Every structure is written in C-alpha cells, then in structure tokens.
Amino acid sequence: MAENTGTTELTGLTSAEVEQRVSDGRANVTGHGTGRSVLQIIRANVFTRVNAILGVLAVIVLSTGSVINAAFGLLIIANSAIGIIQELRAKKTLDNLKIVGETQPTVIRDGEKLTVHQSEVVVDDLIVLKSGDEIVVDGPVLDGEFSVDESQLTGEADPVHKEDGEELRSGSFVTSGHGIYRAEHVGDDAYAARLARQASEFSLTDSVLMSGINSILKVITWLLIPTGVLTIWTQLVRSGTDVKESILSMAAAIVPMVPEGLVLMTSIAFAAGVIRLGQYKALVNELVAIEGLARVNTVCTDKTGTLTTNEMELDGVHAVDGSDAPDALREALGRLVATQEDRNDTSEAIGTAIPADPLTGTEIPFNSRYKFSGVQTGDAAWILGAPDVLLAPDGEAAATAKELGDAGLRVLAFGKVPGQLTVPGEDATMADAPTLDEPALVTLRQQLRPDARETLDFFAEQDVDLKIISGDNPDSVKAVAAGATDRELVAVDARELDGLSEEDFDAEIARANVFGRVSPEQ
DSSP: OOTTSSOOTTTOBOHHHHHHHHHTTOBSOOOOOSSOOHHHHHHHHHSOHHHHHHHHHHHHHHTTTOSGGGGGGHHHHHHHHHHHHHHHHHHHHHHHHHHHHOOOOEEEETTEEEEOOGGGOBTTOEEEEOTTOBOOSBEEEEEEEEEEEOHHHHOOOSOEEEOTTOEEOTTOEEEEEEEEEEOOBOGGGSHHHHHHHHHOOOOOOOOHHHHHHHHHHHHHHHHHHHHHHHHHHIIIIIIOOOHHHHHHHHHHHHGGGSOHHHHHHHHHHHHHHHHHHHTTTOOOSSTTHHHHHHTOOEEEEOSBTTTEEEEEEEEEEEOTTSSBOOHHHHHHHHHHHHHOSSOOHHHHHHHHHSOOOOOSSEEEEEETTTTEEEEEOSSEEEEEEOHHHHSOTTSHHHHHHHHHHHTTEEEEEEEEEESOOOOOOTTOOGGGSOOOSSOEEEEEEEEEOTTHHHHHHHHHHTTOEEEEEOSSOHHHHHHHHHTTOOSOOOEEEGGGGTTOOHHHHHHHHHHOSEEESOOSOO
16 A cells, blocks of 8 residues: 555545545546537537528528528528437437446445445545456555456456556456455546547548538539629619519529538438448447448457357367377366366366366466466476467477467467476566476367358458457467458467557558457557
8 A cells, every 4th residue: 555645444535535636636537538518519510511501591581571481491400400319319328328337336435335436436545346346447456366357458368366566457357356456546547548548539520422512512602602792783783673682582593502402311311321220239429420431441350259259168188299188187287277266268168178176286367467377286386378478489389389279279388387386476478477398288169150251251342451459369360260251361469569660560550460469558
C-alpha cells in the first residue's frame, strides 16, 4: 500500500477523503466518448445545405403571406427527421447497453463495504474483488490472490495469477480467488481507458455520395441568387406584376432547381439499409454508415471465439519425433493439469482426456508475460506452455511443433525442468522462460464456427481483404484460418514488428494477413 494515502486495510478512505478526491478530479470519470450528444445529432441533421436553401426560400414565400405555396418547406422536416430518429434510436440503444454492462464495484469506506457506481471510485479506494468481478481501475493487490482473465487486453485466454504487490489492470476479470486491491490509476489514466483512447476516435463517416450531392448543391446555391434576382426583375419590369406575385413566381422557378427529391430518396435508401441490417441484429449509428459499409475493403478479426468456438479436445501427446509419447509422460501431464486450481478450456480438455491424481508440490500459475504454467515438486518442476517460448528454436522439437501447428492443431510444450525452477518476476518476458531439454508436444483441436467458411468466402467474393489478429502463435492461427478460407495466408510474429521503421512496418502489414503474438498496444 502506498504511504500517506489515508487508507487502512480495515477502514479504507473516510467520507471526507472521498469528497476531497472527487473535488480534486481524482474520480474514475473518463472524458473519452465515441458518440454525439442529442444536441449535436439534431444540429447535424437540421443544419444541412439543402435544408438551408429550402428554408430561405420558404421564409421568402411566407413573407408574402402565402402559406400553401411554402408547403415545399415540409421537406426540411422529412430530411431532418429520418436522420435524427435513426441516430437517436441508435444512441438510446447504445446507452442502454452501456448501462447494462457497467460494473458496480464494492469498496471499503469508513470501515464498511459499499456498492458504488464505477464512476464513483476514487484514487486510493480499497476495492473488494471476488470471482467473476470486473476490474474497473488499475492498482496493486493488497490482500489475497487472484487468477485474472486478461484476454481482452492481451489476447491470451489462459488466466494470469496475481498476488500481493502485483498490478491489476482495468478491462480484465477475476476468474478465481478473492481479496482487496487499491485504486491507483483511475479515469483516463487507467490502462483500458488509455488503450481505448489510442485505438479509437469518433469521426463522422465519409460519404462519397453525400459529398457529391453537397458539391452539386454548392454550385446550385451560387446559381440561385442571380437566377432569383433576374426572375423578380423580369416579373416586375417586363410583365408588370406586383412584388408578391413576382416573389411567388421566383420561388416557383427556383424550387425545382433544388434536387430535394434526390436528397430525400438518398436518405430513404439509407434508412431502408438500416432496417435491413437490423434484421441481422446490426445497429447503425449514422445513416451514411450504410454507404461506408458498402465501401469496406479490409476486415480485421480475432481467432478465438470469432473464427473458432471456445471448445477444445485433446488430439494427442507426442514425442519429439512426432510419435506417441510414453504413457509415463501422458500421466505426468494429466497430474499437472489436475493440480491446477485455475482450469481454462485447454486444461479442461486435457483433464477430460487424461484423468489423474494431482501432483504434490507448489503450483506455478500461468502468466502471459512468460507463457507457461507448472508445478514445482521436490526435485523438479513440470511445466506446460507455448512451444515457441519453451523450445530451442533450432531443435527437432520446434520443427515437429511447427509441422503439427501447420496441420491446424494448437500445440503446447510439456516437460520437466530439473531442480528448483526460478519463476520469472513481474518484469519478466518470454525470453526469461526456461528451455525444455526433453519435451513432449501436446496437441489440441480447435473447432471452427459453423458459419466461419461461409462468412470468409463471402468477403473473398466481394474482394474484401482479411487481417486475422491474435495473441496466439502465428503458425497456429494460420493453420486454423486455413480451415476457414482458401486465401493464401502469410503469417507474421508481431514481436518482429517492434523497432521497424514506419515504411517497413506499413509494408509488412500490407504483405501479411495473419498476425500472432500481438500485444495490446499493437
């Protein structure tokens, strides 16, 4: 716990300290938004060029006292209403979804546990966590041990173990364990908020069709002025009509020059597209986004849960040469998995196929920083993790793992590290993981979603490029994707992209379409 924060493990902040932090702007309130306010939506749809032209003409006609001749002004209402109604409907739906998805954390204040809105959390609040809770702000663990799902941040499905002093990041979830952590980075300073701010920025959809119509209207606007003046002069001087009739004649001549029907029919066509997409449970935030969707030329997708289901089954346990591993190694694998308290889909698949008694020893929890987990027994440690991390890159085992991965299997390396294994620290990376001398290779099958091939074939027919982005091994991702598409796939390890010049980075992104080991920042 940080010093001089005014907190204790029993009482937390006092009410006065909370009020002081709120007044200092140290509450969990973010300024990042991805939508427009109601006023901005109304203003954007009402104050358009075509509405301005029709509005001025309607006012001129109404000044003569002829209401019926100004009926064309009703088109202003129609043009505006279609866009306003759709955007307000989308905004309401998104706001409701946001409210449903918001977490209400439990904090300790004045010695009591209180449930508050996540925006009411302040710096130095003590937050109580249990299994299933979302982590809403960043901060260190003060008491207890957790297993945390950081897949939304890292793309890694395996839970990460956290204990006293280790940092919890917003945007992750507790899968098991319970305890207390202290809010340290809140609002826009929180990790998830920083990622969202870097990755997204609200901007209006660029509509080529509407830009073309506005270009036409610009020309028409400049033509209307001399045409209107000339029409009134002709009526007054040549025909001898009075001012009122001259103005009405001018309006009758000019209004047909404004392509209000084109604008209205374009809006109706967009609205029809919104309704059709709604039948597929898609929500359109702006009308012109329909045109933007039609112009999409690249689709980015994840692998797990998008191309594949979350279910796995054990394919086999192999020796270095690809043959079946000895029964003793299979049993050791089953015992390792049985020892783990945090059972993810991979562990469940192995445990179901190889039921065994747990090992006697100390569990080494999985961590996405070094990509392995295990159990430390008296004389050795049994570990299970990513083959590209635990295997010598030029060894026979690595070559066999690549062959198995190319066949569409998920591959893990398993083996024994003699002696006492030093678990990498908080600042460790994959380079700090041990190398297995006598490994076994564990293969699992990932099931493609039933509609994955149909969807990717549709994009291929439409000449839409595909980019698959995942935290998994790039060769495994490529092999899985090959089962869903006939495209030529080029895989890249995203760790190799670090340090490239902007030109080389862009070239590599354009060349490849499968990216593995992608970090949250990338």
